[in-house]
Amino acid sequence: RYFLVGSNPAETKYRVLKIDRTEPKDLVIIDDKHVYTQQEVRELLGRLDLGNRTKIGQKGSSGLSRAVSAFGVVGFVRFLEGYYIVLITKRRKMADIGGHAIYKIEDTNMIYIPNDSVRVTHPDEARYLRIFQNVDLSSNFYFSYSYDLSHSLQYNLTVLRMPLETLKTETTQTRQESFDIFEDEGLSTQGGSGVFGICSKPYEKYVWNGKLLEAVKNTVHRDWLLYIIHGFCGQSKLLIYGRPIYVTLIARRSSKFAGTRFLKRGANCEGDVANEVETEQILYDASVMSFSAGSYSSYVQVRGSVPLYWSQDISTMMPKPPITLDQADPFAHVAALHFDQMLQRFGSPIIILNLVKEREKRKHERILSEELVAAVTYLNQFLPPEHAIIYIPWDMAKYTKSKLCNVLDRLNVIAESVVKKTGFFVNRPDSYCSILRPDEKWNELGGYVVSTGRLQTGVLRTNCVDCLDRTNTAQFMVGKCALAYQLYSLGLIDKPNLQFDTDAVRLFEELYEDHGDTLSLQYGGSQLVHRVKTYRKIAPWTQHSKDIMQTLSRYYSNAFSDADRQDSINLFLGVFKSTEGKPHLWELPTDFYLHHKNTLCLSQTRRSYTYWWTTGVLKHLPLPFDEVTCAENRRKLTVKKFQKYEEEIDIYNEFFRPYELSSFDETFCLAMTNSTRDFMPKNVGIDPSPFTVRKPDETGKSVLGNKSNREETVLQRKTAASAPPPPSEEAASSSSEDDSGTDKEDEGAVSQRSTPVKVTDTGDNTKITENVVQSTKDVYGVNLSDVPSEDDLTIYTRFVQLGQSQHKQDKNSQQFCSKHHLDRVINLIPISSFSQDNIYEVQPPRADRKSIEIFHAHIQAGRGNMQPLGKDDFLMYREYIRNRYM
Numbered sequence: 009r010y011f012l013v014g015s016n017p018a019e020t021k022y023r024v025l026k027i028d029r030t031e032p033k034d035l036v037i038i039d040d041k042h043v044y045t046q047q048e049v050r051e052l053l054g055r056l057d058l059g060n061r062t063k064i065g066q067k068g069s070s071g072l073s074r075a076v077s078a079f080g081v082v083g084f085v086r087f088l089e090g091y092y093i094v095l096i097t098k099r100r101k102m103a104d105i106g107g108h109a110i111y112k113i114e115d116t117n118m119i120y121i122p123n124d125s126v127r128v129t130h131p132d133e134a135r136y137l138r139i140f141q142n143v144d145l146s147s148n149f150y151f152s153y154s155y156d157l158s159h160s161l162q163y164n165l166t167v168l169r170m171p172l173e174t175l176k177t178e179t180t181q182t183r184q185e186s187f188d189i190f191e192d193e194g195l196s197t198q199g200g201s202g203v204f205g206i207c208s209k210p211y212e213k214y215v216w217n218g219k220l221l222e223a224v225k226n227t228v229h230r231d232w233l234l235y236i237i238h239g240f241c242g243q244s245k246l247l248i249y250g251r252p253i254y255v256t257l258i259a260r261r262s263s264k265f266a267g268t269r270f271l272k273r274g275a276n277c278e279g280d281v282a283n284e285v286e287t288e289q290i291l292y293d294a295s296v297m298s299f300s301a302g303s304y305s306s307y308v309q310v311r312g313s314v315p316l317y318w319s320q321d322i323s324t325m326m327p328k329p330p331i332t333l334d335q336a337d338p339f340a341h342v343a344a345l346h347f348d349q350m351l352q353r354f355g356s357p358i359i360i361l362n363l364v365k366e367r368e369k370r371k372h373e374r375i376l377s378e379e380l381v382a383a384v385t386y387l388n389q390f391l392p393p394e395h396a397i398i399y400i401p402w403d404m405a406k407y408t409k410s411k412l413c414n415v416l417d418r419l420n421v422i423a424e425s426v427v428k429k430t431g432f433f434v435n436r437p438d439s440y441c442s443i444l445r446p447d448e449k450w451n452e453l454g455g456y457v458v459s460t461g462r463l464q465t466g467v468l469r470t471n472c473v474d475c476l477d478r479t480n481t482a483q484f485m486v487g488k489c490a491l492a493y494q495l496y497s498l499g500l501i502d503k504p505n506l507q508f509d510t511d512a513v514r515l516f517e518e519l520y521e522d523h524g525d526t527l528s529l530q531y532g533g534s535q536l537v538h539r540v541k542t543y544r545k546i547a548p549w550t551q552h553s554k555d556i557m558q559t560l561s562r563y564y565s566n567a568f569s570d571a572d573r574q575d576s577i578n579l580f581l582g583v584f585k586s587t588e589g590k591p592h593l594w595e596l597p598t599d600f601y602l603h604h605k606n607t608l609c610l611s612q613t614r615r616s617y618t619y620w621w622t623t624g625v626l627k628h629l630p631l632p633f634d635e636v637t638c639a640e641n642r643r644k645l646t647v648k649k650f651q652k653y654e655e656e657i658d659i660y661n662e663f664f665r666p667y668e669l670s671s672f673d674e675t676f677c678l679a680m681t682n683s684t685r686d687f688m689p690k691n692v693g694i695d696p697s698p699f700t701v702r703k704p705d706e707t708g709k710s711v712l713g714n715k716s717n718r719e720e721t722v723l724q725r726k727t728a729a730s731a732p733p734p735p736s737e738e739a740a741s742s743s744s745e746d747d748s749g750t751d752k753e754d755e756g757a758v759s760q761r762s763t764p765v766k767v768t769d770t771g772d773n774t775k776i777t778e779n780v781v782q783s784t785k786d787v788y789g790v791n792l793s794d795v796p797s798e799d800d801l802t803i804y805t806r807f808v809q810l811g812q813s814q815h816k817q818d819k820n821s822q823q824f825c826s827k828h829h830l831d832r833v834i835n836l837i838p839i840s841s842f843s844q845d846n847i848y849e850v851q852p853p854r855a856d857r858k859s860i861e862i863f864h865a866h867i868q869a870g871r872g873n874m875q876p877l878g879k880d881d882f883l884m885y886r887e888y889i890r891n892r893y894m
Contacts, residue, residue, distance in 0.1 A: 010075065010093075010121065011056065013049060014232065017153075018655055018667050022049040023229060027093070032126045035084055035091045039228040076117055080151060080234040083220020087136035087586045089129065090122035094220065096151075096234075101676045103243035103256050105290060106304070107297040107663035108155035109676075110241055110258075116145045136586055139593065142576035148526055149216065150258075151236045154662060158210040158237060158260065161290050161306040162433040162464060165299060166635045167208050167645065169460065203657060209644045210235045211353075214260040214286065219582030230646075238263070239285060240526040242519050244681040245294070246512055246698055248500055252294040252677075255491070257519045259527060260286045262312075265603055266577055268570035269474060269532045270329065274318040277606040279345025283475045283531045284312035287523065289487050291494045294677070298659055303498050305434040307427075307490035308354070309468045309483055311475045314364075314376045315346040316383065331375050331473075340383035344620035347387060347397060351625050354467035355632035356395040359426055360384065361482060363404040363472040373473055377401060390618050395629045398429070404478045416508075416540075419482055423489035424449075430466040431455015432490055434497045441499065449504055450496065456631060462497070465630035476532050480524035481540055484517065491516055501699060511687040511698035518681070533570065578602060 012025040022044040028036035044052065053072060060071025078095035085092050098114035118141070120127075150157060156164055207230070212218055216238045225233065239259035246253040264280035265272060272282035288308045296302040317335040337343075350358050362380060364373040381399065388396045400422060407413045431454045442450060456463040468486055472478040488506055495512075496504040506513050517540055524536045575593055578584045583602045584593050601607040624640070625633045634641065650657050660666075672678060683698045694700075796804070855863075865875045877885075 010119075011053075011072075012081075013053070015049075016655065017665065018661060019046060020655060022046065023231060024049070024052065025228060025232065027121060029121055029123045030126055032090055032122050032128050033086070035086070035121070035223050037224055037227055039232070041229055076119065078117070079111070080153075081232060082113075082116060082145065082234070082236060083217045084121075084223045085140065085220055086223075087130075087133055087140070088588060089127065089133045090120065091223070092118045092120055092137075094118050094145075098146075099151075102150065102241045103258075104254070104294075104663075104676065105155055105161070105256060106292065106299045106302060107659045108152055109662075110150055110152045110155065110157065112241065113145050113149045113151065113236065132592060136579070136593070139572075139576050140579050142572060143580040148240060148530065149236050149238050150241045151234055153234070156208060156210060156235075157258070158212075158214040158235060159208065160286075160288055160308050160433075161304060162308070163635055164208075165304065165433075165435055166463070167206055168299065170206065170637060170645075203650050205648050205650055205657065207646045207648070213262050213264055213280070213349075216261075216263045216581065218263070222582075237261070238530075240523045242522055244515050244519055245677070245683065246515060247682060247684045248698060249696065251500075253495075253498075253500065254290075254292055254294045255516060255519065256290040256292075257523050258288045258290065259523055260288075261527070261530065262286075263581055266581060267574045268577075270320050270322045271570055271574045271599075272313075272603075273320060274313055274334075275315045275342045275346055277342065277604045279315065279342055279347075279349055281315050281346060282313040284310070285475075285527055286310050287483060287487075289491065289494075291491065291498065293498060297663060299435075303434075303436050305432060305494040305497055306464075307432040307487065307494065308464060309470065309486055310350070310354075311470050311479045311483065313475060314362075314380055314471055314473075315343045316376065316379050317342060318376065318379075328372070331372060333375065333379065337383070339617045340386045340620075341615070341617075343380075343383040344387055344615070348621050348625070350467065350469065351621060351629070352633045355465040355628075355635075356630045357398050357429055357466040359398040359400065359429060359466065359468045361422065361426070361468060361470045362399065362401045363470065363478045363482060365405050366401065366403040367406060376473070387620060390620065392626070392629075395626070404472070404482070416481075416485060419485040420489065422482075423486040426468045426486055427489050427493060428452050429454045430468065431462055431464050432493055432497075433464045434461045434494070436461050436498075438497070439499045442496070447496070447503055450493075453493065463631070463635075465632070474532060476524070476528045477536055477539075480520065480527075480536060484520040484524075484540055487520060488513060488516060506699070507701050509701050509704070511683045511700075511702070514687050515681065515683050515698075574599065 009029055010027040012027060013022060014025070015022045023042070024040065024044065026038040026040075028038070057072035076095060076097065078097050079099045080096045082094035082096060085094065095117045096113050096115075097117045099111040100114050101109050102112045103110040118137075210218075214237050215235045217234075217236050221233055221235075237260050239261040241256075241258050243254055243256045246255055262280060262284035264278070265276045265282055265284075267282065269283075275281045286308060287310070288306055290304070290306045292302055292304045316333065317337060318331060318333050320329040320331055322329055347358060360380070362377060364377050366374060366377060368374055381401075384397050384399045391397070402418070402422065404415065404419075407415050407418060428449075433455075437460065453462075454465070456465045470479045470482050470486075491512075492501070492504045492506040495501045495506075521536065521539055524539075528536050575584075578599055579586075579593060584596075584599070586593065596602075622633070624638070628636045655661055684696070688694075688696065688698070689702060868875065
């Protein structure tokens with residue numbers, strides 16, 4: 009047998025699973041549902057060890073040996089032989105939301121469960137195992153023990169604030185034990201010291217190990233089920249005059265109709281689209297962590313393929329295969345299913361930003377636009393006008409080529425109108441100053457205002473053909489606009505506007521580019537080809553060669569490796585299940601029927617062509633149906649009552665972990681990207697605000713420079729040290745628009761940070777030091793006069809004498825003091841409790857023996873060695889019990 013022992017982070021509570029290894033093909037797991045203490049688990053394992061030894065009393069051959077240590081169970085999978093268990097063996101903290109840690113899976117381990125004695129071998133098992141492991145779980149899979157990553161922050165906090173009466177009725181009905189998704193939160197009951205914790209079912213569309221956990225979902229306790237998402241998670245710290253604001257970006261990739269670029273296009277018969285990703289930006293003030301007391305804001309937007317039946321044939325080996333519409337859909341059946349899902353999750357209005365080309369010599373991308381317009385027009389006929397789907401077509405490629413139009417300015421106008429329509433989520437009411445001095449833009453803001461803050465209603469859905477490059481830039485601009493409103497709502501800026509080239513926007517842009525690169529690698533096989541700088545037309549000339557390389561990489565991946573990746577995803581997500589006697593995965597000519605269930609069996613119920621939405625959705629608009637308090641949604645919730653001081657709901661234990669030895673070098677909040685350290689210029693005397701516009705050569709990154717640039721520039725200076733630069737060099741650098749900024753940045757990086765180059769020739773050396781040494785005006789922001797005034801010199805001399813006298817370093821200083829009649833000034837009396845207390849040495853106060861004994865007893869108690877209680881201790885405890893409970 010295998011025994012799986014799980015504990016809480018503090019290692020004070022344990023659960024044990026027993027996995028039977030004698031079944032060759034079935035999974036037999038026994039969960040006793042009992043919570044053990046550390047002592048009880050040790051005793052249990054000790055008894056198992058003793059009972060399973062070959063000879064009683066023999067210590068050499070242990071009956072119980074540790075197989076692996078892990079941080080969680082991804083799930084159980086079976087191909088043609090027995091079951092495997094997939095365990096997380098390495099993790100890395102990537103973000104922190106309200107004290108809840110979000111981890112990235114760094115490494116996993118697959119262990120075969122059945123014993124070798126009962127194993128029934130199959131020749132194709134190894135191949136299936138290899139295909140399954142082709143899904144690299146160490147790249148961009150995330151999980152959290154105490155925060156529900158499959159739902160948005162708005163959903164999680166709205167569920168948390170459900171009325172107390174509802175919870176009480178649910179508690180009497182629901183007896184299933186569960187843990188709260190927010191282990192630090194709860195709603196106090198009106199009497200007693202208990203608190204209610206709410207747990208919601210995860211949103212299945214964004215869970216990637218749902219099928220792997222299916223085998224044990226109903227047999228084991230809920231604590232064992234760890235749901236993982238796929239996509240992106242990044243967090244940076246924006247320091248506003250020392251106040252820490254965490255900017256978090258979470259992208260959830262849909263597990264429905266998932267796959268690679270040319271093999272998954274459009275939508276399936278259930279309304280799930282290819283490359284569907286929900287991106288959420290969360291902003292909160294990290295100085296207060298609690299969800300109930302802190303200030304939290306979030307904004308959600310979506311990307312996804314055009315919701316039609318369409319595909320591209322890659323057998324032609326063309327870089328841009330022709331687009332074909334596979335099925336006629338005059339009643340927009342697929343689009344209706346897709347937008348119905350969105351109305352349930354996000355509410356109204358749904359805004360479509362379509363970035364595909366409209367004018368082409370040969371009809372290519374325009375095919376999709378025409379069909380999408382027809383579908384939206386048809387569906388809008390039956391919706392109330394105030395909740396109609398808003399369609400915004402904008403040919404981004406055409407505007408990029410135009411020299412007269414600024415792409416990002418036009419996108420900014422679209423972003424403003426979108427954010428005003430949808431609003432955003434914030435968990436606190438408008439600040440008093442914004443009520444006193446309201447901003448014009450703030451008053452026009454949409455969304456849904458409640459007593460506790462604002463709710464986002466509706467969502468922006470952006471698409472181009474691939475939903476990669478153009479979509480990422482458009483989403484960045486909308487995110488930047490929403491970020492300004494979020495900062496304004498938290499009272500951090502005076503107007504909801506953010507300028508380019510500020511530290512805040514640079515930090516946000518870097519997050520979005522990492523986000524775009526990651527999503528592009530997952531779906532397209534390469535990083536982004538066109539970035540925000542490309543559309544701003546400030547990208548360096550070296551970027552063009554990188555773009556060409558990314559295009560080639562994408563083409564190679566699509567042509568040669570995408571089919572294998574698609575097979576792996578189908579196997580991992582349980583879309584294909586290996587069965588004895590049926591064709592193997594690699595023998596299938598296509599996976600079309602796996603993703604389109606209606607090809608295998610016709611559904612018994614046919615949806616209405618006119619009432620295309622789910623019953624009840626329209627009644628609650630603009631609010632999303634999923635967040636409304638109704639009987640159907642209450643069935644998704646489980647409620648558990650906690651004692652007030654239990655560890656599970658203690659945010660202090662969750663975040664600070666006082667039971668662990670902390671190392672500042674490994675502390676996540678110190679290591680994360682920081683606007684002051686990584687983006688702010690390093691010159692003294694500059695404005696430290698992250699909302700100040702910087703010059704291109706003033707950024708923190710350019711001053712520090714990367715290693716290769718620095719070494720290259722130092723090498724250039726070594727070679728050019730013997731000759732002065734030609735006069736035409738300056739003119740040439742200023743005339744080239746693209747790369748002049750980066751060259752100047754690199755020069756600045758070396759001149760400010762690197763040491764002067766030592767050259768044997770004295771004449772050249774003086775020239776170099778002249779360039780390196782800066783004037784006091786540049787460094788300190790003020791001109792220091794040549795000679796200080798006499799009064800300043802007297803004050804400074806007195807300051808020096810005071811220090812020397814207090815430290816009593818030498819007798820000469822005392823003689824010097826007596827000459828200057830400073831004796832009466834420097835007779836100082838120490839005012840602290842330390843006998844010697846200065847910047848050079850300190851003598852700590854002595855601790856008495858009783859204090860030392862108490863401290864030693866405290867240390868021993870931490871190690872589990874309790875001191876015997878004396879008579880005084882018993883009397884004190886008896887007095888405490890009498891006062892507290894009697």
